[in-house]
Amino acid sequence: MRIVTIPCLSDNYAYLLIDDADRAVVVDPSEAPPVEAAIEREGVTLSAIWLTHHHWDHVGGIEALCDAHGELEVLGSAYDLDKGRIPRQTRGLREGDGLSFAGHDVSLLEIPGHTLGAIAYIIDGCVFSGDTLFIAGCGRVFEGDMPMMQRSLAKLRELPGETRIYCGHEYTQGNLKFAAAIEPGSAAIEARAKWAASVRDQGEPTMGAKLADELDTNPFLRWDAPEVIESAKERGASDDAGSIFGAIRTAKDKF
Ligand SMILES: [Zn+2]
Known part of the structure; x- marks a missing residue:
């Protein structure tokens, strides 16, 4: 399977997944012309x-x-089909539903928080995570609550470290600036910021980053890291993961 990343609008990405017979699926087409x-x-x-x-x-x-x-x-998700809020939707998916493309099984995860109908598609070692997990960040919590979003990110964190992330927006460099504010002095975050700058300087997307690199640098996957716990507690968090995540997410909203 091949993946073609398609820049759309100002900072969105759609993706074409292409099989050996040149059949394609498009993920999240925000506008038609670039697709x-x-x-x-x-x-x-x-x-x-x-x-x-x-x-x-x-x-x-x-x-x-x-x-x-x-x-x-x-x-799209069964939730969004019930709500009728995705145009022309033909099928509503739930976690565990069977789907395949290009000879690969597709796993579906329900990851509510950004919206209540958010889902991720996992195929051939890649996750299409929409606006839930970004490279070095996560989406705003619009419809769910902080503990719900944290549990959704915990599901994504369980994927193999080699999993490649393809998300909805090119927010990587801004996310890494925030990550550095949460964990000052982190060499891993500094190294990733350099990587992101060189990729973006060449006009390329930062998509396809490895989950293993996220685990070291993405504050929204690090609710159990001492540095992030300390930062969250300075911002009023209690001991539980949802509260730690929530304090960091609220700080990002104001960053
Ligand atoms: Zn969104």
Whole structure:
């Protein structure tokens, strides 16, 4: 399976997943034109659209893509299907549902918090995490609460360290600035900030980063690291993981 990262809007990413027969799935098409350009460039046939959640900057291209490509499978969570808030959705997914693409089984995780219908798709050692897990950060908690979001991130943290992360936005450099404020003096965070700067200077996305690197540097996956606990307690957190996570997330909202 090949993955093509497609920059959309100002800092969003959509992704084309392409199998050996040049069939493609698009993840989170926030707008149609750059996705159409990638389909054309890669010479592939679009067969399905996978959504991580219902926000406009992830679903905005669905209508135009469905109009242009005919019968497409449009997958999102069962929650979002019930709410009717993803255009043209044909199937509602729950954790544990079976799905496959390009000869790979796809695992689904329900990861509520950013929205109550947020899901992640895991295929071929890659996770499409939407706005829940970012590289070096996480999304805002809009519909759930802090402990819920922390439990969702805990599910993602359990994936193998080699898992590659493909998320909804290029926020990596800003996230690493915040990470450095939470853990001053962290050599791992400093090294990653240099890496991100050199990747972005070349105009490339930071997507495809390894989960193992997140575990050392992403404050939103480090609620049990002494440095992060200390930082959270200075901000009023109690001992439990949800409270520690919540204090850090609230600090990021104001950063
Ligand atoms: Zn979102």
